[in-house]
Amino acid sequence: MQSNIKVVTENFRAIGHAAIQINGITVVAGENSSGKSTLSKLLYYLFNTSSNYEALVKEELMRNFLDLFFFFNITYRTYINDDSNINRKIIDKIKDLRSEETYKKLSLREIELYLITFIEELYAKLDIQNSRYNSYLNDILENQQEKGIEGLKYFVKEKIKQAENKIQKRPTSLFLDKLLDLFEEKLPETFEVSEDNEIIVSLKKETLSLSFMVNKAIYIDTPMSISTLDYDHWDDLNKLLREQGDIKNNQKELLSLIYNNIQGEAEYNINWPYSHFSFTRADGKTFDLKEVATGIKAFSIIQLLLKNGHIDNRTLLIIDEPESHLHPQWIVEYARIIVLLHKHIGVKFFLASHNPDMVSAIRYIAEKEGVLDNVNYYLAEKEEETYLYNYRSLGTEIDPIFASFNIALDRINQYSLPYKDDEIQ
Numbered sequence: 218m219q220s221n222i223k224v225v226t227e228n229f230r231a232i233g234h235a236a237i238q239i240n241g242i243t244v245v246a247g248e249n250s251s252g253k254s255t256l257s258k259l260l261y262y263l264f265n266t267s268s269n270y271e272a273l274v275k276e277e278l279m280r281n282f283l284d285l286f287f288f289f290n291i292t293y294r295t296y297i298n299d300d301s302n303i304n305r306k307i308i309d310k311i312k313d314l315r316s317e318e319t320y321k322k323l324s325l326r327e328i329e330l331y332l333i334t335f336i337e338e339l340y341a342k343l344d345i346q347n348s349r350y351n352s353y354l355n356d357i358l359e360n361q362q363e364k365g366i367e368g369l370k371y372f373v374k375e376k377i378k379q380a381e382n383k384i385q386k387r388p389t390s391l392f393l394d395k396l397l398d399l400f401e402e403k404l405p406e407t408f409e410v411s412e413d414n415e416i417i418v419s420l421k422k423e424t425l426s427l428s429f430m431v432n433k434a435i436y437i438d439t440p441m442s443i444s445t446l447d448y449d450h451w452d453d454l455n456k457l458l459r460e461q462g463d464i465k466n467n468q469k470e471l472l473s474l475i476y477n478n479i480q481g482e483a484e485y486n487i488n489w490p491y492s493h494f495s496f497t498r499a500d501g502k503t504f505d506l507k508e509v510a511t512g513i514k515a516f517s518i519i520q521l522l523l524k525n526g527h528i529d530n531r532t533l534l535i536i537d538e539p540e541s542h543l544h545p546q547w548i549v550e551y552a553r554i555i556v557l558l559h560k561h562i563g564v565k566f567f568l569a570s571h572n573p574d575m576v577s578a579i580r581y582i583a584e585k586e587g588v589l590d591n592v593n594y595y596l597a598e599k600e601e602e603t604y605l606y607n608y609r610s611l612g613t614e615i616d617p618i619f620a621s622f623n624i625a626l627d628r629i630n631q632y633s634l635p636y637k638d639d640e641i642q
Contacts, residue, residue: 229405233605241591462526483517530563552578
């Protein structure tokens with residue numbers, strides 16, 4: 218699916234102005250602290266929120282029920298030995314309901330049914346009204362006039378109703394809350410996303426529209442994120458890496474190419490309790506993937522995403538500094554895989570790069586493979602007397618990027634010349 222997505226943001230953190238086109242492979246270059254990672258995060262959390270809106274609302278719903286689950290827990294644990302007539306199947310369902318894997322598969326009405334059924338069972342079997350737990354229950358229902366079992370049922374139904382309303386109307390506030398939580402500062406002055414010249418996302422719009430061209434965003438800011446859950450996007454990535462899927466025919470050749478590059482294959486082993494990522498080398502030796510070279514991890518992430526069926530023509534793959542930890546030869550091979558993923562599968566890329574080999578390899582391999590028209594380069598240029606950067610569109614011209622890289626060579630020449638009398642030695 219040919220995409221025509223444009224992202225515009227202004228006056229946010231280090232970004233003065235950026236109008237970025239995403240219709241294939243987009244590469245942004247610039248010095249450190251110029252806002253490249255900010256763009257990556259904006260794109261990721263936008264498309265992740267838009268595509269997973271219902272699941273995120275359910276997550277929010279479960280957070281609203283935390284006190285309720287605590288009440289259930291202390292109540293049935295206290296009385297379970299005193300009343301064997303409590304339906305253990307209902308208890309097990311409530312326990313399962315707190316699992317993300319469970320509640321995301323259930324409809325809101327099913328969640329409501331489980332909760333209401335358990336409440337009725339609890340009140341039918343236990344003397345809640347005369348227990349010390351009644352005061353805790355009143356704290357949960359403090360803003361309600363109705364108390365007791367009817368108040369508790371009303372509380373559940375109202376939260377479910379609010380969630381249903383949010384899923385139906387898709388208010389932009391869910392995305393705004395994520396940005397405020399992520400950046401912990403004011404929101405962008407301007408942030409708009411258009412698709413085929415129609416604005417689908419704006420901080421000024423009340424609703425968050427779905428994109429036809431991107432239904433999944435994957436963010437890789439470091440290969441070290443494997444088996445690490447410190448950040449939301451790392452957690453999201455690891456879930457995709459663990460999920461088993463089907464290999465499509467148009468992916469087998471690319472998987473063979475990756476295997477030949479790293480001389481091995483990454484896998485996720487589900488033999489509980491020892492589930493972990495492993496890497497089996499071509500000679501048959503197996504290693505913990507966390508312990509292998511970081512460059513192998515970088516290729517392994519792509520390998521696992523392909524094997525698990527998580528990359529297709531509606532995927533936006535966002536990679537910060539894809540050249541990190543790679544030997545110059547592997548930089549070129551990695552760039553080739555990026556180009557071929559776009560050519561043969563239609564994957565869209567947003568890449569932030571500092572590396573001349575990566576920048577040029579994308580450019581010339583794309584030309585050879587006949588997809589150069591889908592490549593766009595941008596250079597972050599600093600405004601005079603400010604710390605803001607404007608992103609200049611270069612099309613497929615990479616010379617201005619290399620001119621910015623040449624500053625490093627100028628510095629080397631400067632610092633390698635003999636000292637002058639007034640310089641620090």
